Amino acid sequence: MSRVLPTLQKRASTLSSTREQRGMLGRVPVAFTFESALQDAGLYPLRPTGIDIFQINVGRKCNQTCRHCHVDAGPDRTEMMSDAVMDRCLEVIESTDIPTVDITGGAPELHKRWRELVIRSRAAGKKVMDRCNLTITLLPNYAYLPEFFAEHAVHVVASLPHYRPKGTDAQRGDGVFGESIQALQRLNALGYGDPSTGLELDLVTNPVGTFLPGNQAGLEAEWKRQMERLYGIRFNRLYTITNMPISRYLDFLEESGKLNEYMERLVTAFNPVAAAGVMCRNTLSVGWEGTLYDCDFNQMLDLPVDPRGPRTIFDFDLDALSRREIILGPHCFGCTAGAGSSCGGATA
Template sequence: MSNEIVSLIPKIIEKYKIKTLDITGGAPELHPEFKKLITSLSTKAVDIIDRCNLTIFFEEGYENLPQFLAKNKVIITASLPCYEKNNVNFQRGLGVFEKSINAIKILNDLGYGKKENGLQLNLVYNPVSPILPPSQKILEQDYKKILYEKYNIVFNNLYTITNMPINRYEEFLRREGKLNTYYKLLKENFNENNLENLMCKKTISVNWLGEIYDCDFNQQINFRENKGPKTLFDLLDESFTFDYRVAVKEHCFACTAGAGSSCGGTLS
């Protein structure tokens, strides 16, 4: 994302009174404007979420990143697909689990994950198999119990997210002959009670070119309606006419199935 596009974000937040900025993209901390963007919003009434790859703390030049995030009260949301070392290292690579645990300990020492300090540390779980996630509440209890007993670490919330059948996961399911079965599972578990709280109805997702989408998943497959604003520039254009509909496709059943799914966990 260019510096010009980044500079539009505070303007959009101010104009539309946006309450949450969710920064993601693999390792968003690597962007040279990352810290500047956060400090530029320090006086605004906006929650900032860093979708953090915890291993970044051990890269040269980023050793003081945890202190910066704590100072600016940034909410940290990080993926930890399991509380067992072997499972995480198998999925993410050798040593990732150990680095993640050490990173969480650093954050705990700064006050993250402790309710009384107001510094939020949230973890994310995705099921490996083509199934719906288990109960978010029960799994959170398991995570908290095991991680505290084994490693003496704490966190605030666990978010369970349903796997989205797009891109690499879609190709994986197709190779395994499980794509149609997974779609059948999602559709059979459609829950209309989730419709009101779908994230596509209250968020916008912005790619590195400043183009806007209904959600991160639609962005990943470059899918959106032809009508309505296309870029952050459009959102700042006073002459722009809004005529907008959420773009919907078969993969959207993943967000409506069961307890629902969003980047912030279950919906119901």
């Protein structure tokens, strides 16, 4: 199994504090603010186009400790969604017409009620996406996962930084690539990645370095060729995601002295077309403790939704939340640089 690194929290790093992260990002000199960039693009204040995706972060516990993780997830994290919050999430899922439930973590499958969440969401007619790190499926207690995914037609979104071992292991830990390939081969054997089955398997790649992702369409074509040629693996789509200057990636940028350079790269690459399609405009994110956020990245910086509206799942009001003003910060440049970046890949 892969070697497990300590989280920022375990190391007692100052950057385990979201307040310190926000302060560090706020001190980086930039040519213009994100708000002024949106104003110039005619997008300020930024508001939702609707709520199409109900994203639930069920906890911080994970079987991996990836070097770029914006959640600072790992085996030593204990935060997990309570029954009360889970019950209310399920009420919202079953009583609204939000079409997609996007389950994330940590490794979301580690939550004791993850299976129930999937089954009831599917019974309510929702599309269910699971953000899977792949290696979880090789653990003895979770070997059932591929068959469970297939039985309930779960859309599997799996992280794989590169189609060769070096790039993936550099980010996700020694040995992770080999385990990920095993997991993907199991999913393929069940029909995942085959367009005729309807079982969707998408891969997510982020740069192994301080640069922006390449062209998503071009990379997808290359990845499909290489994954089939090298490992006999097929998948549906490739999502390219920009490394966000949050948590462990922020720690890397600070330690390597590249924070200012990286932020400048993001700021100068601001794309108003990408900004118009950012995920916070059609997504609502729920934290493990029940707080509502505009996106998973805001969640990891403790930036809840606009205080003028509902801020917890217990006060959920679909109409009010659909009209909220989205909370912004310098990290938002990560989603609007170049072709854009979201949980569904490029936005432009």
